[in-house]
Structure formats: structure tokens, C-alpha cells
Amino acid sequence: MSDNDYIEKLWEIGPSMAEHTPHGKELGIKFVAVDKGRATMSLPYNIELIGDPKTRVLHGGAVTTLLDQACGLAAIAGFDEPRMCATLNLSIDYMRAAKPGKTIIAQAHCYKATKHVAFLRAVAHDGDETDPVATAQATFMATSMLKKGPKNG
Amino acid sequence: MVEQQRIIKALSQIPYSKMLGVEPIFIGEEFTLKMPYSHSNIGNPTLPALHGGAISGLMEIAAITQLFITTNGKSLSKPIGINVDYLRKGLPKDTYARAVVFKQGTRVANVRVRSWQEDYNKPIAVMHGHYLTDKAD
Numbered sequence: 001m002s003d004n005d006y007i008e009k010l011w012e013i014g015p016s017m018a019e020h021t022p023h024g025k026e027l028g029i030k031f032v033a034v035d036k037g038r039a040t041m042s043l044p045y046n047i048e049l050i051g052d053p054k055t056r057v058l059h060g061g062a063v064t065t066l067l068d069q070a071c072g073l074a075a076i077a078g079f080d081e082p083r084m085c086a087t088l089n090l091s092i093d094y095m096r097a098a099k100p101g102k103t104i105i106a107q108a109h110c111y112k113a114t115k116h117v118a119f120l121r122a123v124a125h126d127g128d129e130t131d132p133v134a135t136a137q138a139t140f141m142a143t144s145m146l147k148k149g150p151k152n153g
Numbered sequence: 154m155v156e157q158q159r160i161i162k163a164l165s166q167i168p169y170s171k172m173l174g175v176e177p178i179f180i181g182e183e184f185t186l187k188m189p190y191s192h193s194n195i196g197n198p199t200l201p202a203l204h205g206g207a208i209s210g211l212m213e214i215a216a217i218t219q220l221f222i223t224t225n226g227k228s229l230s231k232p233i234g235i236n237v238d239y240l241r242k243g244l245p246k247d248t249y250a251r252a253v254v255f256k257q258g259t260r261v262a263n264v265r266v267r268s269w270q271e272d273y274n275k276p277i278a279v280m281h282g283h284y285l286t287d288k289a290d
Contacts, residue, residue, distance in 0.1 A: 020198075021195065021196050021197065021198065021204065022192050022193050022194070022195040022196075022198060022204075023193060023194050023195055023196050023203075023204035023206065023207050024196070024204070025193075026172065026193040026194075027172075027206075047168060048168045048169070048171070048172050049168060049169050049172065050167070050168040050169060051167060051168075051169050051217075051229070052167070052229045053166050053167065053168070054229075058169075059167070059168075059169035059170075059210070059213070059214075060213050060232040060235070061169055061173070061206065061209060061210025061211075061213045061214065062169060062206075062210070064206055064209045064210065064213065064235070064237075065204065065205075065206025065207065065209070065210060066206070068204075068205050068206045068209065069206065086239065086242070087205045087237075087239045088238070088239060089236070089237065089238050089239070090205070090209065090236075090237045090239075091234070091235070091236040091237070092232075092234060092235050092236075093233070093234040094231070094232045094233060094234065094235075097231070
């Protein structure tokens with residue numbers, strides 16, 4: 001697959017992953033950009049995602065979902081050919097509360113992909129990359145494709 | 154221990170809990186959080202499978218609610234870090250989560266959560282996390 005075809009395919013997958021999956025749609029996750037091994041998604045502030053009514057800060061679970069989604073797309077984009085992936089492990093550090101009213105942006109990077117496993121790092125911030133809301137480390141596994149047998153799947 | 158009504162009320166006031174549609178279940182003093190199947194929690198419509206983020210969200214609410222119970226409902230604990238292992242695909246079925254506080258320090262609590270569907274012995278995901286919390290009096 002040529003680089004152009006690859007990127008084109010990623011830009012087809014990206015929006016459908018973010019906005020057309022029922023749970024992504026429910027939360028309001030938006031596709032921003034995708035490149036080889038990299039993906040960016042955003043989550044506009046939504047009062048329905050508040051985790052603590054006193055502070056009006058978004059629930060950690062919403063940030064987790066955004067990071068999972070961005071990592072998922074970066075993982076797909078991390079293999080030699082785009083491959084569907086399943087989350088194996090997701091580890092998140094919450095540095096600070098996201099500011100109420102602000103859109104959260106998640107940038108994920110697949111820094112290594114073996115034959116079946118993708119290793120990722122991601123950061124979530126609300127405008128300033130150097131002041132993250134949360135960071136994530138994740139591993140994803142490529143799920144075997146139907147047309148290939150288990151030996152080379 | 155916090156009265157069940159207070160826990161039900163606290164959960165009903167968290168918008169994110171309402172979005173996931175979670176419901177508390179009490180068996181004696183044991184607390185379980187149920188996430189009834191809802192199409193809006195699906196992450197992959199072709200499989201279909203629940204979104205990993207919805208499963209994680211369920212477990213995070215279970216952890217915070219369990220801490221709310223063990224700290225006598227002082228305040229909602231804030232997450233410091235969580236680590237989730239996804240063990241099985243989340244089927245389009247009701248999902249449950251139960252949290253155990255392994256250690257409660259002065260400021261930080263260590264919590265472990267299991268999530269399952271039809272069979273408790275076949276967890277679909279497990280999580281452990283650290284939370285900033287106020288120690289119970």
C-alpha cells in the first residue's frame with residue numbers, strides 16, 4: 001500500500017471511529033487528525049459528562065474514553081497496514097482537573113508496533129500541551145483479520 | 154457505613170453516571186454497580202462490543218462510590234492514576250463492577266475493581282487505581 005493510499009484510508013477510518021460509534025457519539029468525541037502512528041481527537045465540554053456536580057469538572061471516565069479512542073486510532077495507524085485493534089491495557093495519570101467549559105484534546109502516538117502489538121503514549125490537555133490534564137500509556141493488540149488464517153493473522 | 158439512600162442520591166446527581174445509565178445494587182453491605190445494556194455504550198457496532206471507555210467509566214464510578222462509602226460520604230475522591238486491563242470483549246449485555254479498597258492512607262487510597270457480565274469468574278476487565286481522598290473520621 002502506498003503512503004498516499006495508507007493516509008487516505010486512515011482519514012476514512014478516523015471520523016467513523018470517533019463520531020459514528022454509538023458511545024463516541026454519545027460523549028461527543030470529535031475526530032481531529034490522523035497520520036502514520038499518530039491520532040488527535042477532541043471532546044468538547046458537555047454538562048452531561050460532569051463527574052463532580054460541586055466543581056463541574058468532567059468525570060475521569062470521559063477523559064479515559066477519549067484517550068482510549070485516540071490511542072485506538074493511533075494503534076490502527078501504527079501498523080504497516082491499517083488493522084483493527086483491541087485495547088489490552090490502558091494506564092492513565094490524571095495530573096489535574098480539566099477546566100470546566102474547555103474542550104479536551106487528546107494526542108496519541110504509537111511509538112512502536114510489533115507484528116501484533118502496538119505500544120502507545122498519549123496526552124490530554126485543554127489548550128496547552130505543556131500543561132496536561134492527563135497522560136496515558138497503552139498497549140493494543142491487532143485483532144486477526146477474517147481473510148487471514150491464524151498463522152499469519 | 155453510609156446509608157444506601159445517600160449513595161443512590163449521590164450517584165443520581167453525577168451527570169456522567171446518568172449518561173452511562175449505572176444503577177447501584179446492595180447485597181447486605183456489599184455494593185455492586187450495574188450498567189444495564191444500552192446501545193449508546195457500544196464502541197464497535199460491527200462486532201458488536203461495548204466501548205472500553207464505557208467499561209472503564211463503570212469501574213471508575215464503582216471505585217469512587219466505594220470510597221464514598223468507606224470514607225463515610227465526605228466528598229468524591231479524585232483520581233490520581235488508573236490502570237485497566239481488558240480481558241474479554243464486552244458483549245452487548247448488562248455489565249457489573251465491584252470495587253475493593255485495598256489500602257486507605259491519610260490522603261491516598263488504593264482501589265481494585267473487577268468488571269464482569271454473566272459470570273463473575275470470567276471478568277471482562279480489571280482495574281486498579283490511586284485516589285486522593287479524605288480519610289474517614
